[in-house]
Amino acid sequence: MTIKTVKIAPFDGQKPGTSGLRKKTRVFMQDHYLAAFVQSVFDAIGGGEGKRFVVGGDGRFFNRPAIQTILGIAAANGATEAIVGQNGLLSTPAASNLIRQNRTDGGFILSASHNPGGIDADFGVKFNAANGGPAPEGLTARIYDATRSIEGYRILAADDVDLGSVGESRLGGMTVRVVDPVADYLALMETLFDFDAIRRLFAGGFTMRFDAMHAVTGPYARAILEASLGAAAGTVVNAVPSEDFGGGHPDPNPIWAKPLMDLMMSDEAPDLGAASDGDGDRNMIVGRGAYVTPSDSLAILAANAHLAPGYKNGLAGVARSMPTSAASDKVAEKLGIASFETPTGWKFFGNLLDAGRATLCGEESAGTGSDHVREKDGLWAVLLWLNILAARGQSVARIQNAHWTEFGRNYYSRHDFEAVSQAHANALVTGVISRLDALPGQVFAGMTVERADEFAYRDPIDNSLSEHQGLRIWFAGGGRAVLRLSGTGTEGATIRLYLELYRAEGSIPGQDTAEVLEPLRQAVLELAGFARHVGRVDPDVIT
Ligand code: G1P
Ligand code: ZN
Numbered sequence: 001m002t003i004k005t006v007k008i009a010p011f012d013g014q015k016p017g018t019s020g021l022r023k024k025t026r027v028f029m030q031d032h033y034l035a036a037f038v039q040s041v042f043d044a045i046g047g048g049e050g051k052r053f054v055v056g057g058d059g060r061f062f063n064r065p066a067i068q069t070i071l072g073i074a075a076a077n078g079a080t081e082a083i084v085g086q087n088g089l090l091s092t093p094a095a096s097n098l099i100r101q102n103r104t105d106g107g108f109i110l111s112a113s114h115n116p117g118g119i120d121a122d123f124g125v126k127f128n129a130a131n132g133g134p135a136p137e138g139l140t141a142r143i144y145d146a147t148r149s150i151e152g153y154r155i156l157a158a159d160d161v162d163l164g165s166v167g168e169s170r171l172g173g174m175t176v177r178v179v180d181p182v183a184d185y186l187a188l189m190e191t192l193f194d195f196d197a198i199r200r201l202f203a204g205g206f207t208m209r210f211d212a213m214h215a216v217t218g219p220y221a222r223a224i225l226e227a228s229l230g231a232a233a234g235t236v237v238n239a240v241p242s243e244d245f246g247g248g249h250p251d252p253n254p255i256w257a258k259p260l261m262d263l264m265m266s267d268e269a270p271d272l273g274a275a276s277d278g279d280g281d282r283n284m285i286v287g288r289g290a291y292v293t294p295s296d297s298l299a300i301l302a303a304n305a306h307l308a309p310g311y312k313n314g315l316a317g318v319a320r321s322m323p324t325s326a327a328s329d330k331v332a333e334k335l336g337i338a339s340f341e342t343p344t345g346w347k348f349f350g351n352l353l354d355a356g357r358a359t360l361c362g363e364e365s366a367g368t369g370s371d372h373v374r375e376k377d378g379l380w381a382v383l384l385w386l387n388i389l390a391a392r393g394q395s396v397a398r399i400q401n402a403h404w405t406e407f408g409r410n411y412y413s414r415h416d417f418e419a420v421s422q423a424h425a426n427a428l429v430t431g432v433i434s435r436l437d438a439l440p441g442q443v444f445a446g447m448t449v450e451r452a453d454e455f456a457y458r459d460p461i462d463n464s465l466s467e468h469q470g471l472r473i474w475f476a477g478g479g480r481a482v483l484r485l486s487g488t489g490t491e492g493a494t495i496r497l498y499l500e501l502y503r504a505e506g507s508i509p510g511q512d513t514a515e516v517l518e519p520l521r522q523a524v525l526e527l528a529g530f531a532r533h534v535g536r537v538d539p540d541v542i543t
Contacts, residue, residue, distance in 0.1 A: 287396020
């Protein structure tokens, strides 16, 4: 086996976004494109000599060839070991766990998360650091710098490594260890949750549907929910990972997991419905007739986490991304623990988790997790819910209603305007930024602006400053609107509009979320000039 050095010129636009480098699959399939990025990661971390890495992905189209390329580059850069999920599969939280348990120098996770997969869909690569979490901003900046000055990459000329069976093989000077993707993750879950109590719950007739959305959590959910916890066979549906996720969006929300939502709102609903995304880090929780927003889920989990053995001593703090509703802040306040508001993206939780300042973290985009790994974790959230349901012996709806009565309710909705031209999206955002100082006191569609700012975050651990993290507008009467541009899209710009209205008295009888938020929606549409800049006021997706 020989090491080849391939001379190349830099590719434009290899800047990692909210969650790694995400592009159209065909972009990644261009000669040298993936290799250039992977070599840049090695260059940014001071080379691969003597280092060990975890490698795996969500099984989407191009997962397997991409893994072979990464293995060849790792070996040629002097890495001594690669731990790879069998058949190239690893959920993002399981990869994070393997990095931590094996104390590797980091890991490559191949996924475009909840984006569709296939040759004409999306692909992505994330590099996670030795703490198991997404590369922090400083590292992604160094990676991006490296992509702009790269002159070539090193790769081992060798046959493909067999990833189909568990065991060890050699690739040049590197050991490739193929592992069962589920085993270590299941063992970790057993340390956190009362598996016996959950077994008794299922044995007592509790019913559930878990929609794996043809993505990576299928094997995990089958092994954990059905084989270990005794949920009925068939509880996990769409359980076989497919390269194009059955042609759908593997995104666990009421839009893309509509069949599950429909079931949960019907007379045939089981006690619990849940779903996860392409790479297994997101989750959706829905009770019989009761959808739980991710923001509320974080708050309810924070209020009840002590019922699970792994959290019986309480939480150090709760962190949420800025656009996430403030429901979890109310819980933290009552528990007398810290709450943190960070920019969008899991990487911003890493320092808080490493420093032991936060135990639970969550995002409105269906991400919830804890300090057990350094990624959000879909199945973990489902298991914590199951543990709480087993301990309280109440339905999801009852727990949620009691929560709103105790803490008040944060009505919440996100509106996404997709594939907007970059110029129009920028014009809308810069238009609001230029008027931020003048907004307080102005009235839009009958609502008065109280405050407005552009969110910046000073990391309390390393003191780094992250600016331009979204626009916040507060209205008289308890409403908040947030505007920001997506950092994960692969086509044009996506404008996200987040609406939130707090009601201390809890639910308003007879009004659904859309009705409650309508005045706020009208106000911000007018304020930002959606009709003028985007040419429409109706979003593509409402979650
Ligand atoms: C989106 C979500 C964000 C999440 C990220 C990765 O990022 O909004 O909460 O961390 O996907 O899953 P965005 O496209 O908004 O930048
Ligand atoms: Zn994901």
